[in-house]
Amino acid sequence: MRFGVLGPLAVWDERGEPVRVPELKVRLLLAALLIDPGRVVPADRLVDDLWGADLPADPTASLQTRASQLRRVLDAAEPGGRALLVSRRPGYLLEAAPGLLDVRDFEGLLGEARDTADPAARVGLLADALALWRGPALADLADHHFVRTAVLRWEERRLTALEDQARARLDLGxxxxxxxxxxxxxxxxxxxxxxxxxxxxxxxxxxxxxxxxxxxxxxxxxxxxxxxxxxxxxxxxxxxxxxxxxxxxxxxxxxxxxxxxxxxxx
Structure with missing residues (x-):
């Protein structure tokens, strides 16, 4: 299973087929966890990300319900996929290993490009990194406040990569x-x-x-x-x-x- 944030929020199964994530709050929960992959996101922050000032009657129970729905989606996409969503004090984390999240792959390729002195190799690595972008990051959720900071950070990295690619191509004539x-x-x-x-x-x-x-x-x-x-x-x-x-x-x-x-x- 792979996850994508460099474009509309996306999940793909092991065959590369898109996995539907129904219900906006479940998509918001997944996005909030993918912004901090492998880290515990506190429950109170997730509640704010999902509902803001318009809180449900029981925020804790509502968050648990959305987490259960997300687990079902992950399990349907891949047997045992529900285990990727871990409950751990004080909240939840999503275990997205290297190679399973496009923005992590993007950052890894940028690091490789920085470390090579060969302009042709740098151009190739940067082209691979930029090809991971399917459109504006989290485009379908960009009007939610917690998404904006991450989107701005990723967009800055994309523009820097384009600048680096241009300079390397100039070195190639x-x-x-x-x-x-x-x-x-x-x-x-x-x-x-x-x-x-x-x-x-x-x-x-x-x-x-x-x-x-x-x-x-x-x-x-x-x-x-x-x-x-x-x-x-x-x-x-x-x-x-x-x-x-x-x-x-x-x-x-x-x-x-x-x-x-x-x-x-x-």
Missing amino acids: EHAAVADGLGDLVEEHPLRERLRAAHMLALYRSGRQTLALESYRRLRDLLADEMGLDPGPELTALHQAVLAQDPALDAPAVAAAAPAAPVVHT
Whole structure:
């Protein structure tokens, strides 16, 4: 059995078939436990996650009922699956082993990518990590307050992975592809300076100096209008280097041509 939070909440059986989790409160309970897999989530926090201020007459009994319903779902998906949901003071935990939860796989691949010095291997690991995303994280439950913090954290990690992937692809000489692929992402996240720096460098290295300078100008104006700030020192230094056509911006030598990897947008 596998669980998914990098997209709508999902459960798959051992054959990869989707498992239906009926009833919103049961889905919320599963999501709350998957946000902290392998850790005991206190019962009072789970009650708040599921009901907020609109408490049932007997919150403890209501939570126990939802836990029993979730156990039945897990057992139907896989014989013995009910044992994954453990009652342990002061609440419950879900035992999702490595390889059974997409966000854990995502984090593991990011760690492997960080530890490799080979840009081609890093691109491949990051592509595998980003491919785990099926859409916005917990998209079907995103309007519930306890989900938002986790979703923001995971989305930040996704964007950082996309930035890391772009920089690795630049090291492989894929300047034009990165320049074309990052345009929409920069428009969606116009204040991310690291993302814009990768896009500017890709534009410059693919012979589009004017567009690189225009990208910097748009960010500078946006920061000034919305926040009264200037771009950070690293982006400012890149802008000056682009203006001067600094040879330090030239692409590193690539030992062998590598097949272009797609920039993943989710």
